[in-house]
Amino acid sequence: MKIAISISGNKLDSPFDPRFGRAAAFCLVESETGEWSAHENPALSASGGAGVQAAQFVAQLGAQAVVSGAYGPNAFDTLSPAGVEMYLAPTGETLSAAEVLALFKAGKLNKTEAATHAGHHGGAH
Amino acid sequence: MRIVVASGKGGTGKTTVAASLALVAGEAVRFLDCDVEAPNAALFLNPVIKTRQEVGIQLPVVDETLCTYCGRCAEVCEFHAIAVIGKKTLVFPELCHGCGSCTLVCPEKAISERLDVLGVLESGRTPSGIDFAQGVLNVGEPMAVPIIRELKKWDTISLRGEISLEATSALPGRSLRLEERSPRDDIEIRDAPPGASCPVVETLRGADFALLVTEPTPFGLHDLKQVVEIARELGLPAGVVVNRDGIGDNAVEAYCAAANIPILMRIPMERRIAEAIASGQTLIDAAPEYRARFRELLESILARAA
Numbered sequence: 001m002k003i004a005i006s007i008s009g010n011k012l013d014s015p016f017d018p019r020f021g022r023a024a025a026f027c028l029v030e031s032e033t034g035e036w037s038a039h040e041n042p043a044l045s046a047s048g049g050a051g052v053q054a055a056q057f058v059a060q061l062g063a064q065a066v067v068s069g070a071y072g073p074n075a076f077d078t079l080s081p082a083g084v085e086m087y088l089a090p091t092g093e094t095l096s097a098a099e100v101l102a103l104f105k106a107g108k109l110n111k112t113e114a115a116t117h118a119g120h121h122g123g124a125h
Numbered sequence: 126m127r128i129v130v131a132s133g134k135g136g137t138g139k140t141t142v143a144a145s146l147a148l149v150a151g152e153a154v155r156f157l158d159c160d161v162e163a164p165n166a167a168l169f170l171n172p173v174i175k176t177r178q179e180v181g182i183q184l185p186v187v188d189e190t191l192c193t194y195c196g197r198c199a200e201v202c203e204f205h206a207i208a209v210i211g212k213k214t215l216v217f218p219e220l221c222h223g224c225g226s227c228t229l230v231c232p233e234k235a236i237s238e239r240l241d242v243l244g245v246l247e248s249g250r251t252p253s254g255i256d257f258a259q260g261v262l263n264v265g266e267p268m269a270v271p272i273i274r275e276l277k278k279w280d281t282i283s284l285r286g287e288i289s290l291e292a293t294s295a296l297p298g299r300s301l302r303l304e305e306r307s308p309r310d311d312i313e314i315r316d317a318p319p320g321a322s323c324p325v326v327e328t329l330r331g332a333d334f335a336l337l338v339t340e341p342t343p344f345g346l347h348d349l350k351q352v353v354e355i356a357r358e359l360g361l362p363a364g365v366v367v368n369r370d371g372i373g374d375n376a377v378e379a380y381c382a383a384a385n386i387p388i389l390m391r392i393p394m395e396r397r398i399a400e401a402i403a404s405g406q407t408l409i410d411a412a413p414e415y416r417a418r419f420r421e422l423l424e425s426i427l428a429r430a431a
Contacts, residue, residue: 043205046205047203047204048204048205048220049202049204049205049206049217049220050205052205052206052208052215052217052220053205053208055208055210056199056205056208056209056210059210059211074217074220077215077217078208078210078215081210081211081213081215082210082211082213083211119219
């Protein structure tokens with residue numbers, strides 16, 4: 001299973017980034033083989049709609065699940081029809097992507113069935 | 126001659142200045158309240174509203190029977206308001222700016238558009254003969270720019286209902302008519318929203334002069350600088366009105382001197398003025414000696430923008 005973890009670096013031991021749309025990058029991991037690759041998030045500098053763009057990006061990467069710290073309504077509404085499952089990792093502590101992956105494999109992360117917070121300001125400036 | 130009264134900081138006296146400037150501008154003046162989130166010039170100018178028209182943006186509607194999920198619409202959308210995920214094309218109305226790019230690029234012609242109403246344009250005349258129009262953004266809508274854009278298309282003739290709006294949007298006839306007028310006979314005053322973001326830029330775009338009302342405080346100065354930058358970017362000549370003169374410090378004055386921006390008027394901090402404005406009077410009604418000063422201000426703007 002391919003999992004995208006939001007990170008703020010480009011390695012498997014880079015820190016987990018609890019933001020989804022504005023994460024610096026995503027670490028794409030094949031959970032069976034442990035094969036991984038890092039991908040810069042194109043939505044990082046979007047003026048608006050970052051959640052939508054990041055969601056399309058991880059879906060195009062082929063991720064079947066995402067692990068992040070929060071999902072806004074637009075990210076949720078884009079990831080759901082794409083069939084990408086959304087998992088929540090703890091945001092309070094400093095974890096690496098590898099540690100988040102271990103929690104995921106151990107079945108310790110919860111799936112969210114709804115957006116975890118209200119939207120940001122859209123593109124209104 | 127299109128004069129925008131802007132400020133950056135809110136509550137510096139834009140509407141106070143704009144309303145009195147309109148009142149001394151003579152016969153052929155129109156007033157556009159572009160502060161569509163909180164239009165309040167009508168409180169001072171008391172127009173009788175005769176027309177109302179809903180305005181908004183065109184939202185894409187995707188015909189799923191024609192869509193091949195090629196993703197061109199999502200690629201072209203600068204605001205990520207449309208997303209293609211597998212066999213689904215999703216539209217996010219609150220992100221859409223109504224630019225129409227997705228409709229244009231769709232190779233299957235699968236996208237049509239529907240009007241998403243964001244607010245209304247209202248127009249009428251004031252008792253003193255000013256042609257007046259204002260945009261009113263619906264509560265909860267985040268996007269003011271489309272309303273301001275529509276509001277700016279109104280001119281004196283359409284405001285008076287002598288020809289229809291459809292006719293005025295036909296550009297050739299419109300520009301011909303505007304060319305025939307001298308700047309003095311065709312004055313438009315736009316009361317800008319506060320701030321220095323997109324709605325202010327849209328209000329300033331296409332204008333001839335930026336009249337910047339500020340107060341001599343660090344807040345006033347900070348935001349004044351931002352609007353000066355916008356006016357410069359748009360190539361507009363600018364002048365400053367210092368309101369509540371006498372409070373704060375001399376930094377606005379020093380800045381204007383250094384930046385070579387003329388201070389065209391000073392309105393001292395006076396309780397009688399504040400009380401009159403608070404009761405809905407215009408400045409020149411409350412303090413008639415300002416009538417001549419506003420005429421001089423207008424002449425000065427006409428000379429500088431010419």
